[in-house]
Amino acid sequence: MRLDNMLLAEGVAGPEKGGGSAAAAAAAAASGGAGSDNSVEHSDYRAKLSQIRQIYHTELEKYEQACNEFTTHVMNLLREQSRTRPISPKEIERMVGIIHRKFSSIQMQLKQSTCEAVMILRSRFLDARRKRRNFNKQATEILNEYFYSHLSNPYPSEEAKEELAKKCGITVSQVSNWFGNKRIRYKKNIGSKQTERGAMAPQNKMQFLSPQNLGSSSSFNMSNSGDLFMSVQSLNGDSYQGAQVGANVQSQVGTFR
């Protein structure tokens, strides 16, 4: 149920439609609740999302069809058997129930995988750190001016933040971020200036080097754009598993004969 709601919210499981426009609109509605200013950045995202959506629906339909086919197949088998031995309606009902449960658990896997794919997509495209742009010269000038003229107490009030945000053409939270970064980095600079006495320089360099080497090199080979395909393939893998489960049920039923 939760997965259903989430897929619905992401615009994946919404109303059925083949063309890209509905998916795009759904994606815009899903992601654009707070801010929808950069349309070029989102077009890629929307394309990928509608791709996921399409695969999801194809797979879902396939499962549905397979489920129906298999159900009728089993029903036929049971009908055939009813000629040689008595079969109660209760038993038939039970079989159908088992089949439906099996297939719905397979659908669950599909939904889970789709959710994961969407989450990865979101984190790839909607994480603001990935599309950072430096503020323009004038904005940083204004911010610096305020910072250095209030150096004794560089904590702008809410109103001052709004004022600065308006002047610089950025949001209030961006102003807050800037001051947070500025305060800590200013303090750090002062500290390192005072410690800089001859032999300490190499240590400083080492300190700055090590965290970067640790952090940046390996992290995103795992989850870049190719990963969408990975997820998609894992969906297909699930469908294989589904077929196998189906085959299992089939073979179990086959022992009836």
Next chain:
DNA sequence: AGTAATGATTTGAG
């Protein structure tokens, strides 16, 4: 290529 700068996020304290 390697490094510094820099905006954004996460974490933890108050």
Next chain:
DNA sequence: CTCAAATCATTACT
């Protein structure tokens, strides 16, 4: 909630 601190991810510079 705000803030400091650490960290991440991108951009700018050499």
